[in-house]
Amino acid sequence: MTAASGGSLRFGYTIAYVADVAASLDFFERAFGFARRFLHDSGSYGELDTGATTLAFAAHALADTNFAGGHVAADASPRPLGIEIAFVTDDVAAAHARAIAAGAREMAAPQPRPWGQVVSYVRCPDGLLVELCTPVGG
Numbered sequence: 020m021t022a023a024s025g026g027s028l029r030f031g032y033t034i035a036y037v038a039d040v041a042a043s044l045d046f047f048e049r050a051f052g053f054a055r056r057f058l059h060d061s062g063s064y065g066e067l068d069t070g071a072t073t074l075a076f077a078a079h080a081l082a083d084t085n086f087a088g089g090h091v092a093a094d095a096s097p098r099p100l101g102i103e104i105a106f107v108t109d110d111v112a113a114a115h116a117r118a119i120a121a122g123a124r125e126m127a128a129p130q131p132r133p134w135g136q137v138v139s140y141v142r143c144p145d146g147l148l149v150e151l152c153t154p155v156g157g
Contacts, residue, residue, distance in 0.1 A: 033104065034075045036082040037145040038094055040065045043076045046144055050121035051106060051114070074104065076145075093146030099126065103140070105150040114151045115139040123149070 037043045044055050044065045053074070058065035063078040082090045093100050108114045111129045119125055123141035126148065131137050138152045 030072050032073045032075055034077050035147055036079050037076050038079055040076045040078055043145045050118040050123055099142055099148040103148040103150045107152055107154050111137040111139050111151045111153055
């Protein structure tokens with residue numbers, strides 16, 4: 020959108036629907052070192068302090084109130100969904116090992132890519148796919 024069409028847009032949130040919001044927050048704190056911004060008293064919504072764009076978690080029951088046709092739960096899918104959350108780090112191997120130690124499942128070990136990045140993939144206990152990577156061109 021442009022200002023002429025009603026204003027500008029900015030990326031504000033990624034919200035993952037999960038079975039247990041508190042457990043997902045706890046995992047992301049242990050596995051990736053993010054601080055919890057808050058967990059709603061209902062336990063159905065929480066956010067991590069990840070910088071300019073918020074990573075949040077909401078309960079499957081909340082998704083059910085938003086989408087009459089239902090949704091695909093990442094933890095119920097035997098294969099990862101076709102979307103990932105990417106975290107940039109200078110030490111992919113250490114971040115990967117920390118995530119595995121916290122309970123993630125390895126999908127792809129750290130490997131250098133032809134364009135200069137080191138990349139790995141883990142699947143979180145809530146079913147979400149996370150890419151760990153060095154900066155592009157770095």
